[in-house]
Amino acid sequence: MTLTGNINLLKAQIPVLKKAYLDEQGEANQLKEALKEKSQTVRKYEQEVDSLTFRNQQLSKRVVFLQEELEATEISNKKKKGKGSEPSTPDRGGAAHNGSLNVFNEELQGKIEENALLHKQLQEVSTQFDIHVRQLQAQLKAAEESKGQHEEVIHAAQQRAKEQIDKLQEEKAMLEVKVQTLETDLKDFRGRYEKAEQNLNEVEKNLHSRLVVATKTIQEKLPFIDTKIKELNGFNLPTHDRRHQLRAKELITQGTNLVGELIQGLSNFFTYTEQRSKIYPNDGVTEPISPLNINFCKYLHENMIYLRPVEQSLRKFADNLQDDSLTILETASELQDFAKHFTHMVVYMNKLLPYYISR
Secondary structure (H helix, E strand, O other): OOHHHHHHHHHHHHHHHHHHHHHHHHHHHHHHHHHHHHHHHHHHHHHHHHHHHHHHHHHHHHHHHHHHHHHHHHHHHHHHHHHOOOOHHHHHHHHHHHHHHHHHHHHHHHHHHHHHHHHHHHHHHHHHHHHHHHHHHHHHHHHHHHHHHHHHHHHHHHHHHHHHHHHHHHHHHHHHHHHHHHHHHHHHHHHHHHHHHHHHHHHHHHHHHHHHHHHHHHHHHOOOOOOOOHHHHOOOOOOOOHHHHHHHHHHHHHHHHHHHHHHHHHHHHHHHHHHHHHOOOHHHOOOOOOHHHHHHHHHHHOHHHHHHHHHHHHHHHHHOOOOOOOOOOOOOOOHHHHHHHHHHHHHHHHHHHHHHHHO
16 A cells, blocks of 8 residues: 555544544533533432431421420329319310320321431432442443543554654655756756757758758759760850869969979989999999899889879970860860879889889
């Protein structure tokens, strides 16, 4: 189960636990209210008992007083009977007194019975009250125990939820830092992308402008060339560019001068080599010149036969160039002589190469 699922489960359990806690708390409050009402009832009964006790004491005093009065009356009657008969008037007074005593006795008997009944009712009420109080106390104790258990469960759930929330907040902070880093990288990449896109647009514009120039140049200045059909290829009219012609003439002149210097250097080198070969050994006195050395000197002596035509053919080509003519490979037919003499010179130098190696 994922962390979010655990948190959702804990959040779902918290309202249930709170509801159970509130129900237990309400039940405990109801029990307290019932206990309070019973306490009020007990106090009421106690007040009634006190009132009955007070009345009982009064009645007891009244009974004692009446009993004392009755005893005094009986004693006086006995004394009177011992003296003899009395007149009729005292007899009537005694009869009246006896009637009042009977009334008091009946009233006393009723009060005693009423007092006994009240004592019995009070005892029954006290017994029921004690039983009910014990029941309420047991229920209150059970409710308090259940309340304590629910509070422990709620506290544990709240503690776990707090730990999970702290952990989630920490992960949230880490994710926020990571998001900020990614946003910074994204911003950097976006800037680089915009810069690259701008450079690409500039390159595209540059290439487009160059393509336009190249297309225009091709359309305006390049000749129609179709080498597959000789009949059509003969109708090609090459374009003339004076700047190109002057530049080509300048390059050919520089090349002619360099070739002349090359030919002069090679001629000097071959002549010097021939002289060195003839004076070694010392004027040929110590030992005769070998046939190989003789042939080598012979070939070296012939160097101008191969070198001079190269310079002359190229210089002739350079002298024949004109400013108002187009110089390209198709029109520079005199270069064929230069190429032929240059090939002969290369063959001549390859012929000398084995002699250099053998020495």
